[in-house]
Amino acid sequence: MLTESTENYLKAILQLEADKADGVSTSSIAERLGAQPASVTGMMHKLKERGWVKYERYKGVDLTETGRRHAMETVRRHRLWETFLVGTLGFAWDEVHDLAEQLEHVRSTDLTDQLDAFLGHPQTDPHGDPIPNADGTFRTSVGRALLSDAQVGICAKIVGVGDSQDDFLRHLNSLGLGLGTVVEVKELFPFDRSMAVHIVGGVEARCHLSSRVTQNLWWVEAVPDA
């Protein structure tokens, strides 16, 4: 019943719902999946008749409870495989997205749970994103915010990336940023909403981050001596 394609659609809708509240547009789904809007409309009819989305023409889509559960399971598998690839097989964090995208479609509760146990029930994947439980619930990550909302003077520890596309992660690598990196916000530039920071312990004295970057980095207050 569930195919790779439908899983990808459900996952995309889940992730778009996180940002835009309710009523995900077909074109945003199309953009995220690299498909044409017309194809999305066609698929929405199928997803609706299977009871996985609430959909009415011209009004966007939302996941049903069943649809959300399927999407969550897919995300869970994706993040477990990423954790495995980085933690166990030694891949870099910018190499695993596409592989996990394939592995996530192997649907087996046994496999997923055994993998989870083998990895020691990890809480987050290599990009700092929370891994859903077997029952499809998140351990919500409290107290984290986007770097774009930080004020001058703040010492922020990077704990997550919003966009785990490989090219974004490689960009972070070349800037010297990674999970656990601590930065001090030096200056804000309202003109283009960019930001100058000092990387604590880094080689470069100062680093300039575009809004595209700061809007995709999660941080928490850095504990001085941790």
Add this chain to the structure above:
Amino acid sequence: MLTESTENYLKAILQLEADKADGVSTSSIAERLGAQPASVTGMMHKLKERGWVKYERYKGVDLTETGRRHAMETVRRHRLWETFLVGTLGFAWDEVHDLAEQLEHVRSTDLTDQLDAFLGHPQTDPHGDPIPNADGTFRTSVGRALLSDAQVGICAKIVGVGDSQDDFLRHLNSLGLGLGTVVEVKELFPFDRSMAVHIVGGVEARCHLSSRVTQNLWWVEAVPDA
């Protein structure tokens, strides 16, 4: 270019070639894949025009060098995943076939090689079948024979199973047979080509094996005190 379906066809042809020498029949492929002969014929045209098989109507098929290499890579991935599932995640040997059947289709040289390294470059999978190298060659397993060819009085150590379908493996479990089990051949029954054996170290004194079973077990001479 390579799809899941074509990989399955190539793998099936490879395994049928092992038995029947040259000219694999379309119906044998159909049977192995659970498809209709007509579907196989259709696929053969596609495989031929992609240069993966030699095929002439009414004359059976053979793999080309390219086709064989693809098939070998698929088998390699399949057996590495089976080894991982049993050795690392703790699955039983009769639970992994279907899962590996799915995982094998994730085509990534990096992933395959990293997995191989993580597992310590295993020589055989949990069913005793040899794992092809990265270059697509077997370490040939010399000196093994089918149990159906053993003579009365021989002490045989089971080192492989020909058919790793889950139900066959479960049957072996219930008989008390597994990889490494040593049996002594007690009697042959030419009528139905069945065989009575004594399982060395087993609880049952005597065990009766059908030809269906003995034709799917590989053995080597058991070393008395090993």
Add this chain to the structure above:
DNA sequence: CTTCCGGTTTAGCCTAGCCTAATTCACCGT
């Protein structure tokens, strides 16, 4: 209230893979 424009949907077409039914071939025995 009307118009316009961009996003959405429908209509129609395509490919991959599979199926069933009908046809064709190859080979064996006479």
Add this chain to the structure above:
DNA sequence: ACGGTGAATTAGGCTAGGCTAAACCGGAAG
């Protein structure tokens, strides 16, 4: 040399999932 017969192939059709082009809303601007 000639049928028969079972295996193999062709013909035609189906579903899933995608695409392009054309038609269609619906909300903002006049």
